[in-house]
Amino acid sequence: MPSYERGRRASEAEKTQAREVSLRRIGRLFGPHRWPLAVVTLIIIASSIIAMASPFLLRAVIDQALPRQDVRLLVWLVIGMIGVAAATAALGVIQTWISTAVGQKVMHGLRTTVFAHLHRQSVGFFTRTRTGEVQSRITNDIGGMEAVVTTTATSVASNLTTTIATMAAMVALSWRLSLVSLIVLPPAIYLTRRVARMRRAITEQRQRELADLNVTIEEGLSVSGAQLSKTLSTGSALVERFTASSRRLIDLELRSELAGRWRMASMSIIFAAIPALIYLSAGLPFSAGALSIGTLVAFTALQAGLFRPLMGLLNVGVTLTASLALFGRIFEYLDLPVEVDDPPSPVSLEHPVGHLRLEDVSFTYPGSPTPAVAGVTLDVPAGTSLALVGETGSGKSTIAGLIARLYDPTAGRVTIDGVDVRDLRLADLAAIVGVVSQETYLLHTTIRENLRYAAPSASDAEIESAARAAQIHDVIVSLPDGYDTTVGSRGHRFSGGEKQRIAIARTLLRDPKILVLDEATSALDTSTERAVQQAFDRLAQGRTTVTIAHRLSTIRDADQIVVVDHGQVLESGTHETLVDSAGRYAALAA
Structure with a gap:
């Protein structure tokens, strides 16, 4: 037995002895x-x-x-x-x-x-x-x-x-x-x-x-x-x-x-x-x-x-x-403590518009000596788009996780329409913030049930409308069983682009006011990326959008672009202003 395995088992045995039932x-x-x-x-x-x-x-x-x-x-x-x-x-x-x-x-x-x-x-x-x-x-x-x-x-x-x-x-x-x-x-x-x-x-x-x-x-x-x-x-x-x-x-x-x-x-x-x-x-x-x-x-x-x-x-x-x-x-x-839980006195956003702010936000992963995000402040008005760029490990995905409250910041706060996300019910926050990530997870069931997973009360007509908007309806109806086709474990029956578009349709059914796209097209080829990007453009209409991307071509038209490095904001602005400033973004765009 390897030494690390013996060490792990010894540690578990010590924990067991320490537990009194x-x-x-x-x-x-x-x-x-x-x-x-x-x-x-x-x-x-x-x-x-x-x-x-x-x-x-x-x-x-x-x-x-x-x-x-x-x-x-x-x-x-x-x-x-x-x-x-x-x-x-x-x-x-x-x-x-x-x-x-x-x-x-x-x-x-x-x-x-x-x-x-x-x-x-x-x-x-x-x-x-x-x-x-x-x-x-x-x-x-x-x-x-x-x-x-x-x-x-x-x-x-x-x-x-x-x-x-x-x-x-x-x-x-x-x-x-x-x-x-x-x-x-x-x-x-x-x-x-x-x-x-x-x-x-x-x-x-x-x-x-x-x-x-x-x-x-x-x-x-x-x-x-x-x-x-x-x-x-x-x-x-x-x-x-x-x-x-x-x-x-x-x-x-x-x-x-x-x-x-x-x-x-x-x-x-x-x-x-x-x-x-x-x-x-x-x-x-x-x-x-x-x-x-x-x-x-x-x-x-x-x-x-x-x-x-x-x-x-x-x-x-x-x-x-x-x-x-x-x-x-x-x-x-x-006995495990719940690190991210509903607040004791939740606040309700009756008619959210999607104004997103990060106010001096910092976050450190447990056991890490350095913060993944340090003192980040961002203001994304409702209906506008924000793009986060930077090298791998710069903290972009952590910021996205903080917006969706997958984690709670160790300092500062994230607000939607002026309300701290920690004061919202998790279910209410999930209805406001929709996330599409690079790794799309599909359940081992039919396409219809995968889409309805986001909105159990959605009708078949609403499901098909979302699929059309995500430009995946024609692919689905061409299958022998149509919407009743089983996607297979983790959706491996479909290509990366098809899975992404199914995920987009699933998010559309929730109709979120804030949309987070976490490197959702980085693993796709150019032609597939173009089709998925068109679906994203349709999805982003009328919504506050936060996009994380390595390919700068997908975020050139963002209302504001923020360059992140080691968890900090280095520079921000539009594509033109950042290129003219000859800073980090200009080097990435060259």
Whole structure:
């Protein structure tokens, strides 16, 4: 294993040890379902009490009905046994139905809460997080918790009440033999605690390994990943990486299973020895004749029946302790602060006109020693166009991200019509600011649904009108399935220019007052760029436009052009004035 991989895993292990999971916090997940759980608890208690009648009925059969050949009594006792079995079975079905429904609702709530919270995270979170890690937390970690969430509460109640009722019945039959049976508890508790600690450590390792496996799948089997591996011929290396990760999972699963099996084997031996000790105790001189055959048989049956609920109760402890690693990973995500969130008292722009200002704005990426944007002030009146030019890494895209509030400035403010964007609801801001970037992302669905993703209530006529304005309608209708054509993963079925025009149509449906074009044509050939630029020109009409471009030919007619370098504004003006000034822009235009 590479040294950087060992370092990363060591760091994650330290984080896991530092995370303390409160059982009270886990219990709060079940708070909204307290009444169904109370009903389940009552059913469990009733079922356990009813089931305890069986050994006493058995004793009566052996000690009274059979020796006296009392058929009437025997029939009633047998009917009682059948009735007990039927009642406990019916109650068990009801209990399972209610408890499973509660467990699934808790799982649903947890999944949706995690997804919604992660969806509120800033773009910075997703750039810092490994590809596939987020999906692994939601699917593997929450999926691994399902058994615990759906069965723990009822399992504890069921096994606890059954254990208490069984031990009470054993004491009622013979308190002396009950003392003999209790010798099983100390080794059972000791072995259970050892296994619980082992399972928790193994579970944490397994979930990290599953996350690595998910990352490998995401990176190797996505469209972009597959293209990269084929062009670099790294397929065999990816297969080896996947195989090694899968092999480590085998080892972890074996260790986890064996950790429980040797405990179960040890307890089985101990429980098997208890009946022999009971028979021995019953035959010793001090207890000879004190116990009837029926009592001895009934007590032995109870003692044998104690094994299942007692081990079930101890297993819940093992499972819950092991699952703390899963809860810790999920709560870690739920505890992430939301860096870019809706304001507590949002301001509403009833009729935005699109006057954009950046007032002494600075921004530094987390962990970076230097600011990406430093003291930038810009004024873009409504309906005018601004072009940002500069070398790669000069801060142009960061400025665009600040306008769309993908990040919040560390100093200064961005305003629209005089209102700080941080005072607007994110949904309202997204309706005002439309972004088309170089990397167009299309969903793996139909063209129609990709366009409707921007405006769910848009009619087919509105969708086609937007596509005509973006000059992509003729391309779409020429396809066999027209607007119902599936675009493929990330839109790889279409060329770069076609994807851009679909993105333009999608933005048109939102009808934003401010349009941000972030190097949207830099990857296109000249003829395609010309067609896309015409669509942009149509899109920009009546809107405030911020364009980031390397090709100066696309921004010559902008109302103002700003040259950015190392996050600062070097010069600004129109194309003619900047060329005449013989500064940085003139050098770029030469």
